[in-house]
Amino acid sequence: xxxxxxxxxxxxxxxxxxxxxxxxxxxxxxxxxxxxxxxxxxxxxxxxxxxxxxxxxxxxxxxxxxxxxxxxxxxxxxxxxxxxxxxxxxxxxxxxxxxxxxxxxxxxxxxxxxxxxxxxxxxxxxxxxxxxxxxxxxxxxxxxxxxxxxxxxxxxxxxxxxxxxxxxxxxxxxxxxxxxxxxxxxxxxxxxxxxxxxxxxxxx
Numbered sequence: 001x002x003x004x005x006x007x008x009x010x011x012x013x014x015x016x017x018x019x020x021x022x023x024x025x026x027x028x029x030x031x032x033x034x035x036x037x038x039x040x041x042x043x044x045x046x047x048x049x050x051x052x053x054x055x056x057x058x059x060x061x062x063x064x065x066x067x068x069x070x071x072x073x074x075x076x077x078x079x080x081x082x083x084x085x086x087x088x089x090x091x092x093x094x095x096x097x098x099x100x101x102x103x104x105x106x107x108x109x110x111x112x113x114x115x116x117x118x119x120x121x122x123x124x125x126x127x128x129x130x131x132x133x134x135x136x137x138x139x140x141x142x143x144x145x146x147x148x149x150x151x152x153x154x155x156x157x158x159x160x161x162x163x164x165x166x167x168x169x170x171x172x173x174x175x176x177x178x179x180x181x182x183x184x185x186x187x188x189x190x191x192x193x194x195x196x197x198x199x200x201x202x203x204x
Contacts, residue, residue: 003029052080098116
């Protein structure tokens with residue numbers, strides 16, 4: 001099976017950087033599109049592949065493209081977002097993205113995500129394993145820890161979460177530390193991936 005990666009980004013420098021990086025892999029065919037509109041026009045004739053999709057583009061946005069391909073079994077999408085933009089990551093994963101990569105991206109992390117995406121395309125077993133592992137980790141959380149995680153993903157501060165749950169901010173910090181330890185993660189973005197993989201927050 002030919003492994004095709006589609007880069008959809010309006011930033012010339014980003015497209016060139018991604019193309020150079022992916023060209024190091026002899027098993028990949030790389031096609032680049034400078035807008036979502038151009039990609040969508042070509043969509044009917046494209047081979048199956050992994051989509052590296054910028055979220056912010058003029059014309060058809062990354063979310064528009066994602067909505068167009070989410071029910072198409074030929075594609076698995078990975079969203080490229082600005083660093084720390086949890087809100088956009090939530091939108092992307094609700095719309096069906098397999099993963100999101102924060103810019104500036106780490107080459108090794110990006111390659112791992114691409115390989116996982118191809119596994120999803122080829123057999124789906126890797127995705128099932130990921131879901132099972134995520135569900136197992138989420139299952140270790142107490143109801144209160146899940147409440148705190150949901151508040152963090154929705155962008156609320158510790159003080160707001162504390163007010164809504166009628167507990168002290170210090171208690172929120174303790175719950176947050178405990179849930180990060182149970183999920184075996186060091187960042188909120190990692191916790192977010194596990195929560196979505198486990199179906200903790202259903203797609204809207």
